[in-house]
Amino acid sequence: MHTKEKIKCTIGLTEPLATLLQCYTTKENIGKLKEKTITCTARKTTQPYSYIFVMTIEAARIKQIPQLLASLETNNVVTIGIQVAINPAGNKLIPALGLLSILRKAEIKPIKHYARVSDKAATLYTYGRDILPSSIIELNINEKCKDKPVIVLTREWEPIGYGHIQPTDQGVLIRNSLDIGWYLRSGV
Amino acid sequence: MTTMPKLIELELNKAYKHIENTIKQEKLEKTLSKHPWLHPHQAARYLTLLGDEAEELFSTTEKEIMKTIRVNTLLTTPSRLEKRLREKGFRTRPHPYISYGIVVVEQPYSPGATIEYLLGYYTIQGPASMLAVPALKPEEAKEKPIVDMCAGAGIKTTQISQHNPHHTIIALDTNRRKLAALKNNASRLAAANIIAVNMDARKTPEHIKAEKILLDAPCSGEGLLPFPARRRKRSFNDIISRTKIQYSLLEAAVKALTEEGTLVYSTCSLAVEENEYVISLAIKNSDIEASHNPLPGEPGVEDYANLPIDPRVKNACKRFYPHIHHTEGFTVCILRKK
Numbered sequence: 001m002h003t004k005e006k007i008k009c010t011i012g013l014t015e016p017l018a019t020l021l022q023c024y025t026t027k028e029n030i031g032k033l034k035e036k037t038i039t040c041t042a043r044k045t046t047q048p049y050s051y052i053f054v055m056t057i058e059a060a061r062i063k064q065i066p067q068l069l070a071s072l073e074t075n076n077v078v079t080i081g082i083q084v085a086i087n088p089a090g091n092k093l094i095p096a097l098g099l100l101s102i103l104r105k106a107e108i109k110p111i112k113h114y115a116r117v118s119d120k121a122a123t124l125y126t127y128g129r130d131i132l133p134s135s136i137i138e139l140n141i142n143e144k145c146k147d148k149p150v151i152v153l154t155r156e157w158e159p160i161g162y163g164h165i166q167p168t169d170q171g172v173l174i175r176n177s178l179d180i181g182w183y184l185r186s187g188v
Numbered sequence: 189m190t191t192m193p194k195l196i197e198l199e200l201n202k203a204y205k206h207i208e209n210t211i212k213q214e215k216l217e218k219t220l221s222k223h224p225w226l227h228p229h230q231a232a233r234y235l236t237l238l239g240d241e242a243e244e245l246f247s248t249t250e251k252e253i254m255k256t257i258r259v260n261t262l263l264t265t266p267s268r269l270e271k272r273l274r275e276k277g278f279r280t281r282p283h284p285y286i287s288y289g290i291v292v293v294e295q296p297y298s299p300g301a302t303i304e305y306l307l308g309y310y311t312i313q314g315p316a317s318m319l320a321v322p323a324l325k326p327e328e329a330k331e332k333p334i335v336d337m338c339a340g341a342g343i344k345t346t347q348i349s350q351h352n353p354h355h356t357i358i359a360l361d362t363n364r365r366k367l368a369a370l371k372n373n374a375s376r377l378a379a380a381n382i383i384a385v386n387m388d389a390r391k392t393p394e395h396i397k398a399e400k401i402l403l404d405a406p407c408s409g410e411g412l413l414p415f416p417a418r419r420r421k422r423s424f425n426d427i428i429s430r431t432k433i434q435y436s437l438l439e440a441a442v443k444a445l446t447e448e449g450t451l452v453y454s455t456c457s458l459a460v461e462e463n464e465y466v467i468s469l470a471i472k473n474s475d476i477e478a479s480h481n482p483l484p485g486e487p488g489v490e491d492y493a494n495l496p497i498d499p500r501v502k503n504a505c506k507r508f509y510p511h512i513h514h515t516e517g518f519t520v521c522i523l524r525k526k
Contacts, residue, residue, distance in 0.1 A: 054380065057356055057380075076386040077383065078385065079370070080383050081382065154303075180306040181306060183306055183375075184300070
C-alpha cells in the first residue's frame, strides 16, 4: 500500500472473495472461515485495481478492527492480515499466495480445481517451471471456474502455487502463474 | 532543567572518562592488535565490563554460534519438520531453551532454500533472538492489542502470532522496505492477525493503547561481534546516540502500555548502556517496574563504569553471551507498568 489510499473493511468475507473460494472448497468451509474473518480492500487512488486482505482473529475481536484502523495512520498501513487477492477493474479477483496460507491455517484442503503433482515436479514448480502432463498425479477441474487458476499441490496436499491448464498432444500441461518460490525470488 | 538526552550524554560521557582513566593501556593495545576490527572505545568498554573474559568474547567465531530455525507451529510440529529435514540430509537437534526451536548441526544446502521453508513450516531466526517473544507471553493477552514497536521484517512479529494467533498484533516500523518483507513473511508463515503500519514507534501513545509491547530496539548490533560480515566499529558517540533513541522509544512504550501491561525490551547488543542503563532510566523516570525474568542466561549487570544502574535490573534482564551460550549476543529485559 502507499499513501493516498482508501481502505474499506467488511466483517466476514466479501462476496467476490467468497465466490473465488467456492472454486476451491465447499460453502460449509467458507462459512467456517467467515466467522473469524475481516476482509479489507485497499485501493490506491491513482490505480484502477485494489488489494484484498484477510485478517483472521477471534470472532469477539473482529468488531474492534475498523475502530483500531481509524486510530492508526491508515495512509501508512502496509498490511491488514494477509493479502489474498488483487482485484482489477471488474470484480474478478486474481488469487494471491496469501489465500493459500489462509486456507492452510484454517485447515481447509482444496477439494475442487486443483492439481496434485509428483515430488520432483513440485520442487521444479517452486523454481518457476511448468508441470508436464506426466508429472500430474491427480487433476480436478471445476468447470464453473475455468477462468481461474488451479491450485497446484504436492503429493501431500500442500499448496505450492497456482497454474493455468493448457491442453497439449501429450495431455494437460500446467503453466506456472504463481508459485511459493516467489517469496524468495521477489527479493523482498 | 536537564533534558533526558542531555542527562544521558552527561552520564555516559562521565562513565567513558572513568573507563579511559582506569583501563590498562597495555591490555587495550594487546587486545586491539589481536582483534583489529574492534574500535578502541569498543574494546575498552568490554574490557571494563568483562575483564579478562572479554578476550573469550572477542575470540568467539561464527562457527561456535548455533545455527537455528524456528518451527512455525501454526502449520507444523517440530518432530514432523525434523523428520522431513532429516530425509533431505539435514542433521538437527532441539534448541536448548525453546521447545519449537531447532539447531541445524549439518546442512546439505542453505535452510532458506528448501520447499519446507517456502511452505512456511519454519523461518530462520537467531538462537537468542527467539527468546524475546516467550518472555512477553503473548498468549496471555486479553483485551488490548499486542504491539511490536520496531518490527522490521517481522520475524519476531510472526513469532508473536504463533504464540497468539487470535489476538490483534500491531507491527510498526519506519522502514517501508522492511515492512514489505514483513508482509511477505506473514503471508508465507500464515500469520494472519498482524496489522503493519509504516510509522515512527515514538508516536505509538498517540494512536494505540497496548496490553503487551515488544520493543526490540534499534541498537549497536554488538551482539553480532562473532560474525565478521556483520560486526561494526562503534565509538563512544555511536553508543550515546543509540542510547538516546532507545530511551525515547522506551518512554513511548511505557506511555502506550495499559496498567499492569508487560513490556519486553530487547537488543542484539551486550552494551550495558543500551540495556541495563536505559532500563534503569525508565524505572526511575516513569510508571514502570522491573519484573522477574524467567529466561535462562546471565543476570543483568549492576555495576559498570560507575553508571547509575538500578539493582533491580539484575533480575529483570537476562544476557546471552556468544562465548557462554553459543548464541548471538543478546539481552532481554521484562518490565511491568504500575
